[in-house]
Amino acid sequence: MGTETNYTSTSLNQLAHTILTGFGCNSDEATIIADHLIDANLTGHDSHGIGMLPLYGDQVRDGNLIPNQTPTLHEPIGAISIVNANRGFGHRMALLALDHAMKSVPEHKVAVLGLRNSGHVSRVGTYSEYCAARGYVSIHMVNVVGHPPLVAPFGAREPGFSTNPISMAMPVDGKAHPLLDIATSTVAFGKVRVASNKGEQMPAGCLVDSDGIETSNPDPMALNREGALSAFGAHKGSGLGIFVEMLAGALVSDDTVATMEHLPSGVINNMFSVIIDPAAFGSSDDVARRTTEFYDFIKAKPAAVGTKEVLLPGEPEIQNRTTRTHQGVPVDNETINQLLECGAQFSLGKDYLQGLLQKQD
Ligand code: NAD
Numbered sequence: 001m002g003t004e005t006n007y008t009s010t011s012l013n014q015l016a017h018t019i020l021t022g023f024g025c026n027s028d029e030a031t032i033i034a035d036h037l038i039d040a041n042l043t044g045h046d047s048h049g050i051g052m053l054p055l056y057g058d059q060v061r062d063g064n065l066i067p068n069q070t071p072t073l074h075e076p077i078g079a080i081s082i083v084n085a086n087r088g089f090g091h092r093m094a095l096l097a098l099d100h101a102m103k104s105v106p107e108h109k110v111a112v113l114g115l116r117n118s119g120h121v122s123r124v125g126t127y128s129e130y131c132a133a134r135g136y137v138s139i140h141m142v143n144v145v146g147h148p149p150l151v152a153p154f155g156a157r158e159p160g161f162s163t164n165p166i167s168m169a170m171p172v173d174g175k176a177h178p179l180l181d182i183a184t185s186t187v188a189f190g191k192v193r194v195a196s197n198k199g200e201q202m203p204a205g206c207l208v209d210s211d212g213i214e215t216s217n218p219d220p221m222a223l224n225r226e227g228a229l230s231a232f233g234a235h236k237g238s239g240l241g242i243f244v245e246m247l248a249g250a251l252v253s254d255d256t257v258a259t260m261e262h263l264p265s266g267v268i269n270n271m272f273s274v275i276i277d278p279a280a281f282g283s284s285d286d287v288a289r290r291t292t293e294f295y296d297f298i299k300a301k302p303a304a305v306g307t308k309e310v311l312l313p314g315e316p317e318i319q320n321r322t323t324r325t326h327q328g329v330p331v332d333n334e335t336i337n338q339l340l341e342c343g344a345q346f347s348l349g350k351d352y353l354q355g356l357l358q359k360q361d
Contacts (some may be wrong), residue, residue: 047190328360
């Protein structure tokens with residue numbers, strides 16, 4: 001099993017920032033991406049944290065991901081905004097696109113965003129949190145194209161779509177915003193990469209091999225994209241994943257996974273977002289109060305046998321942020337090696353990069 005070390009989040013952020021500037025990102029863009037990735041680590045989503053950088057490095061080298069890109073912000077049509085990210089880093093492109101779309105909210109009380117042709121937007125919950133922090137309810141659906149599909153539709157033995165995540169949040173003053181942020185596959189693909197790097201097995205029910213037989217070995221999928229992830233919740237998760245492809249792909253973008261070319265090392269995300277001003281439903285204070293009452297109602301439910309407490313969606317991320325801020329972020333040696341190797345390919349000295357890392361006391 002791979003060895004893990006707990007590093008301070010600030011030193012991981014510095015490492016990420018340095019590698020990103022090595023890719024050619026200017027300091028402001030590198031800050032946005034590094035903050036996004038390290039916050040993903042802090043929330044417990046290592047699948048979408050610093051370990052993504054080697055893949056981004058490959059994409060930059062192959063010309064499929066463009067540092068410091070300028071998105072095309074189309075003139076809104078009513079409440080609908082369309083933004084072409086022109087293959088820029090999705091972390092920055094998605095925030096610029098949301099800012100553009102949110103300008104429609106004062107007039108229409110709602111904004112619908114179609115973000116096309118973006119680099120990986122990574123942890124989609126970031127965008128629900130961004131909208132909730134501005135007082136808006138939001139729903140985001142993201143499809144994943146540019147590489148062969150990864151998830152078997154219900155009843156199929158071959159993949160037909162990708163991990164197509166959905167995220168939504170409700171704004172609640174003075175409390176953490178309830179936040180759902182899920183892949184429609186049983187687990188995100190990055191969790192297979194993390195398990196493979198750590199030499200761990202996947203939990204039951206996540207993966208099938210290329211014969212359609214269930215397996216817990218992450219390596220064929222992580223290293224050679226063999227086999228398929230399963231959709232969560234049988235036909236229901238599979239149906240959601242298919243509708244994410246239709247909304248973020250068929251509606252928003254020029255391609256779905258059925259027609260998009262496969263790029264070397266490519267990951268393209270398209271995002272369909274709906275951003276709502278709760279004040280349109282009476283008063284945002286009333287909406288926040290009803291949300292809080294329901295939140296408390298759920299929290300008061302007695303825990304099932306074997307469960308410590310009932311958690312609302314979004315609470316594990318808050319708990320992880322607190323724990324990892326104090327105890328450091330665990331990163332396995334294989335991921336560190338991949339990061340140093342990636343930096344070296346962009347002329348950054350491995351010893352220099354290693355020297356940026358600080359173990360948490
Ligand atoms: P997951 O299975 O860990 O589920 C996370 C969600 O479940 C969160 O809303 C969390 O608050 C909630 N949750 C977890 N444990 C809980 C508990 N005990 N009680 C109540 N709620 C609980 O995550 P995942 O599906 O593997 O997705 C991981 C990340 O991958 C997400 O951030 C997602 O946005 C991201 N992702 C991104 C892409 C992309 O292409 N950009 C693709 C797929 C997934």
